[in-house]
Amino acid sequence: MWFGVVSLFPDMFRALTEHGVSGRAVKQGKVSVSCWNPRDYAYDNYQTVDDRPYGGGPGMLMKIQPLEEAIQAARHSADQQPGKPAKVIYLSPQGRKLDQQGALELLQEDKLILVAGRYEGIDERLIEREIDEEWSIGDFVLSGGEMAAMTLMDTVIRLVPEVLGHNQSAEQDSFMDGLLDCPHYTRPEQYQGRAVPDVLLSGNHEKIRRWRLKQSLGRTWERRPDLLDALELNNEQQTLLTEYLNERET
Numbered sequence: 508m509w510f511g512v513v514s515l516f517p518d519m520f521r522a523l524t525e526h527g528v529s530g531r532a533v534k535q536g537k538v539s540v541s542c543w544n545p546r547d548y549a550y551d552n553y554q555t556v557d558d559r560p561y562g563g564g565p566g567m568l569m570k571i572q573p574l575e576e577a578i579q580a581a582r583h584s585a586d587q588q589p590g591k592p593a594k595v596i597y598l599s600p601q602g603r604k605l606d607q608q609g610a611l612e613l614l615q616e617d618k619l620i621l622v623a624g625r626y627e628g629i630d631e632r633l634i635e636r637e638i639d640e641e642w643s644i645g646d647f648v649l650s651g652g653e654m655a656a657m658t659l660m661d662t663v664i665r666l667v668p669e670v671l672g673h674n675q676s677a678e679q680d681s682f683m684d685g686l687l688d689c690p691h692y693t694r695p696e697q698y699q700g701r702a703v704p705d706v707l708l709s710g711n712h713e714k715i716r717r718w719r720l721k722q723s724l725g726r727t728w729e730r731r732p733d734l735l736d737a738l739e740l741n742n743e744q745q746t747l748l749t750e751y752l753n754e755r756e757t
């Protein structure tokens with residue numbers, strides 16, 4: 508998976524490229540991340556990258572020319588890579604809400620260019636001309652698009668085959684079946700007077716699978732019933748959820 512990033516703060520992306528699962532994926536060459544900084548395309552003495560908004564109002568916008576040239580440089584580099592043309596994505600509160608299903612769709616793109624806005628955003632005409640899709644990581648405002656871009660990138664990188672390795676990707680699948688995750692436990696068996704559920708110590712893998720699925724179903728029912736509404740529960744899931752809710756009442 509190839510990522511091009513257009514940002515005034517490329518160093519921020521080291522959080523993704525130098526740490527953890529995403530850092531390993533980059534190191535192993537399963538994922539590549541290249542950055543283009545609009546400031547490198549600002550040719551005036553002050554390397555101006557912001558500009559005043561028509562119609563007045565507080566704050567500034569990103570200056571069109573440096574940003575446009577940075578996006579075009581990223582496109583040019585993407586075109587050197589094999590595969591279909593890159594999709595150019597702008598992270599903004601006005602975008603399509605990102606969720607696991609959306610991340611799966613983005614994974615099919617092979618090459619993504621992510622534009623991180625700063626100041627109060629960018630000129631609408633530049634969006635119309637250069638941006639293919641606007642995406643949002645949630646209904647809240649960030650100081651810039653970088654952390655939204657890294658959030659999108661991380662959730663997509665985890666879906667790249669072989670990044671998580673075979674075993675964990677199985678867990679990932681169960682989580683991605685639209686349910687909340689089950690509770691997890693590790694040593695010690697007795698922690699501050701609270702024990703690990705016996706089933707997890709039983710070594711009975713089928714019982715453990717059913718227990719974990721029951722917990723995921725019950726938690727989803729309790730905390731995010733909206734997620735349940737979107738699912739068609741199979742017989743086993745329906746039975747387990749009913750058991751969970753009956754046990755809850757006792």
Ligand SMILES: NC(=O)c1ccc(NCc2ccccc2N2CCOCC2)nc1
Nearest residue numbers: 598599624628643644648649651652655
């Ligand atoms: N939810 C998200 O995905 C998200 C993404 C970006 C973002 N901020 C950068 C930004 C990008 C585009 C437009 C405006 C802005 N903002 C700049 C700062 O002022 C507020 C508006 N915030 C939240």
